[in-house]
Amino acid sequence: MLKPLSKKLNILFITTIMLIITCIMLILCKNYLRIEQANEIAFFQRMVTQMTYQLKDSSQGFASIINSYQEYSHPIFCSIQDTSGKRIYQTDSDFPTDADTLLEHFRIQTAKEKTFVIANDNQPVTEQSGIFEFSGTGKDNYLGIFATIVLPKDRAYHLSLIYRQQSLFDILTNQALLYLSLWFLSLIAVTVMSRLLIKKALQPSEVMLKSQKDFIASASHELKSPLAVILANTEKLEQLQIDHAEFRKSVKVLDKECMRMSKLVRDMLLLASSDAKSWTLCKNIIDIDTLLISLYETYEPICISKKICLRLDIEENSYPRFCTDEERLFQILAIYMDNAIHHSVNNKQIEIKTEATGKHITFLVADHGEGIHEDDKPYIFNRFYCADKSRTDKSNFGLGLSIADELAKMMHGKAGFKDTDGGGTTFFVTLPFK
Structure with a gap:
């Protein structure tokens, strides 16, 4: 009985909680990215410092020391020059950006940051610059450090060390x-x-x-x-x-x-x-013209006695074949007619109309009475709902429209209403042809 409400509450509850969980996970993910990037920078700095002192203190050649660092999952690209600018050693590069372009970007960035060190030929010292970031030719980003190494006999060398940062996607x-x-x-x-x-x-x-x-x-x-x-x-x-x-x-x-x-x-x-879900449908091919004429003839004497003009608009073209429960459909339209007659005043008109499309047919009963107040519209199909709060009208129990709505749903259709042009209300029921 409360299944529609239960479904809506489930959707609302699940959506709200999952939005909160998703926001928390996004915050955690952002923090994780920040920590990973900070760890990467710290790892690169420690690796460069260790490499610098190994190159300074070891009797091994540059190649053997630097190659030992290429075993990491993210190897370092290294270029060594002497103080005159002559290239002494350079590792192979498997980065997306080629080595010469990387070194050019590296040189531009060091000049911009002014963090590199130039050894004094008279008093050379071993030092390294701060870490800085720069981009390659694509979406690849790099970390760079410029270092100076002083070996025995005051031999000085400049190291350009480049490390490729992991992308956010990685x-x-x-x-x-x-x-x-x-x-x-x-x-x-x-x-x-x-x-x-x-x-x-x-x-x-x-x-x-x-x-x-x-x-x-x-x-x-x-x-x-x-x-x-x-x-x-x-x-x-x-x-x-x-x-x-x-x-x-x-x-x-x-x-x-x-x-x-x-x-x-x-x-x-x-x-x-x-x-109790015990309603049954007896579907047959019906003649829509005959149904509408029967409805008109049933209510014409009542309308005449109440001085109400009843008008029937039938399509000039023949209606498509329509299979439905004629008795149930007539019951819905009868409820609409009773409602229209009840709310119409003398010399007003009630209209019975149809609107057909390729897939649906809509039956409409339009009155030109006082219409429905805006406050009452959301509840008009509720059981026992009566717009007359004083209950002075003893002939209306507030069940007719709720029955019409139940019947329409059972026939896989839709009951509804809209304001009539010029005042009043038009009640309709839309049913599928198939």
Whole structure:
């Protein structure tokens, strides 16, 4: 009974919680990226410092020391020059940007940052610059450090050390499986928790609604028999030849109220059948023209007695073949007609119209009465809802439109309403041809 509400609450709860979890994971992911980049910079700095002192203190050649650092997953590109600018040694580069371009970008960046050190030929010292970032020819980014190494006999060499940074995509790829797994596990956990909590929360309301509907169904069935007896006896009283004004008046009032009660019981039984899913459809190919003419002829005398003009607009072209339950459709249109007549005033017009497309047909009943107040529009199809809050109108129980809505849904259609041009309301039901 509360399934539509339960679904909406589930969607709202799951969406809200998952948005919060997603935001938290995005923050964690951003922090992870920042930490990874900081670790990468620190790793490069420590590696360069270690390499610099190894080159200074070791008797090994440049090649053997530098090549030992190429075994890392992210190797360093190294170019060594003497103080005159002559290239002494250079490692191979497998970076996206070629070595000469990298060195040119490196030289431009060092000049811009002014962080490199130039050894004094008179007093050479071993030093290294701060770390800086620059880009290659593509989307590849690099870290660079410029260092000066002083060997015995005051021989000085300049080192250009370049390290390729991991791209954001590379860093995220390493953790993508973990984050996706956590996200999907959270989704599963939140979905299960949402269903359990909402089901538990709505259970008392579900039990209460079921009890109410069971009571309405039982009461309606129990009222049928005494009501039938009262109606039969009222009819007998009407047939008695008693010429007494008060007696005849009382019998007339009794008959009127019995008819009202009979209509209410019938409507309640219909809704009870709808709740129990026991409504059935008897579908046949129907003649739409005949249906509309029957509706017109049924309500024409009532409209004439109330001085209401009833108009029937039938399409000039023949309607497509239409398979539906004619009795149920007539019942919906009859509810609309009763509603239109009730809210129309003298000399106003009620129109019965149709609108057909390739896939659907819409039946419309338009009145030119007082219309529906904006505050009442959201609830007009609710059970027992009455726009007349004072309940001075005793002929309306607020069940007719809810029955029309239930019937339309059962026929895979849609019931609705809109404002009529010039005032009033147009109620419609749209049904599929297939």
